Amino acid sequence: MFFSKKWDCRNLHIYITGGSQGLGLALAILVAKKGAHVSIVARNQINLDKALIQLEAVRQSPSQLFKAYSFSLDNAEDSSAALHAASEAHGGNAPDAVFTCAGGSKPMFFLEMEEQDLTRGMVNGYWVQAWTAFAAAKQMAREGKKGKIIFVSSTLGYMSLVGYTSYSPAKHALRGLADSLRSELLLYGIDVHCFFPPTMYTPGFEEENKTKPAITRHIESTDEGLTAEQAASALLSGVENGDVHIAGDLITRLFRASTRGSAPRSNSLLDVALDFIALIGVPLWRRSVDKQILAHRKEHQTYLEGRGFF
Numbered sequence: 266m267f268f269s270k271k272w273d274c275r276n277l278h279i280y281i282t283g284g285s286q287g288l289g290l291a292l293a294i295l296v297a298k299k300g301a302h303v304s305i306v307a308r309n310q311i312n313l314d315k316a317l318i319q320l321e322a323v324r325q326s327p328s329q330l331f332k333a334y335s336f337s338l339d340n341a342e343d344s345s346a347a348l349h350a351a352s353e354a355h356g357g358n359a360p361d362a363v364f365t366c367a368g369g370s371k372p373m374f375f376l377e378m379e380e381q382d383l384t385r386g387m388v389n390g391y392w393v394q395a396w397t398a399f400a401a402a403k404q405m406a407r408e409g410k411k412g413k414i415i416f417v418s419s420t421l422g423y424m425s426l427v428g429y430t431s432y433s434p435a436k437h438a439l440r441g442l443a444d445s446l447r448s449e450l451l452l453y454g455i456d457v458h459c460f461f462p463p464t465m466y467t468p469g470f471e472e473e474n475k476t477k478p479a480i481t482r483h484i485e486s487t488d489e490g491l492t493a494e495q496a497a498s499a500l501l502s503g504v505e506n507g508d509v510h511i512a513g514d515l516i517t518r519l520f521r522a523s524t525r526g527s528a529p530r531s532n533s534l535l536d537v538a539l540d541f542i543a544l545i546g547v548p549l550w551r552r553s554v555d556k557q558i559l560a561h562r563k564e565h566q567t568y569l570e571g572r573g574f575f
Contacts, residue, residue, distance in 0.1 A: 390435025
């Protein structure tokens with residue numbers, strides 16, 4: 266805990282999905298500044314081209330290799346093809362670390378959803394990361410690569426609240442996948458980490474607010490949130506330190522401490538203190554949120570009536 270050597274990404278090949286904007290781009294810039302070779306994957310080629318310009322601006326060495334690949338990652342075939350393309354640029358070898366930052370959220374009331382909202386929630390929140398991990402784990406194991414696979418869940422992967430019925434289940438599922446893989450991939454010397462960021466002020470957050478219920482925005486108003494750069498710094502720091510569950514703010518650390526399950530502690534002394542705080546703090550937080558939701562009941566009834574639900 267006190268003397269272990271930190272992981273260093275310098276001269277390593279770092280593969281980042283969702284790397285054209287938000288957390289993925291901020292992370293790509295951060296590891297590029299540290300001297301890593303960076304491959305980014307996203308759907309939009311225009312955004313990828315813009316991201317490459319930003320990576321070039323922080324180049325540390327002429328030998329660094331920056332590549333961008335346009336793929337949809339919502340199925341196994343394309344996710345595998347994207348990883349294969351990035352590997353080909355490095356002699357066919359698997360990346361040293363795979364960060365699965367791709368994803369999206371569409372907060373809304375459960376009763377307003379159509380069938381596709383539920384299924385799309387699982388695709389955007391779970392499968393776009395699971396398929397990349399599926400391909401990466403197989404390739405790393407076959408090559409004997411003692412690499413890293415890093416998932417991006419959410420504070421909502423520990424808890425949830427009104428408005429996130431299509432998103433939070435996916436993030437809980439990612440936590441389950443990460444914890445299962447952390448155990449299984451010990452067989453191959455592959456490390457697995459999972460990041461649980463709070464609100465992040467990214468283009469994705471702006472998109473979320475187009476459908477996010479007012480009561481959800483009200484509850485979240487007390488959450489200071491993180492910029493993409495702050496979140497990327499917290500994520501990379503956690504990976505460098507070898508943390509299995511990585512949190513970027515105090516409230517998430519409290520939820521982590523109170524719902525950690527069998528995941529290893531990040532810091533035994535600190536987690537004991539957080540366990541004690543969470544024992545008192547989390548129930549108080551839950552009661553506060555429940556109270557706000559109940560106070561919203563009449564307004565919500567009027568809202569649904571206005572939309573012809575009743």
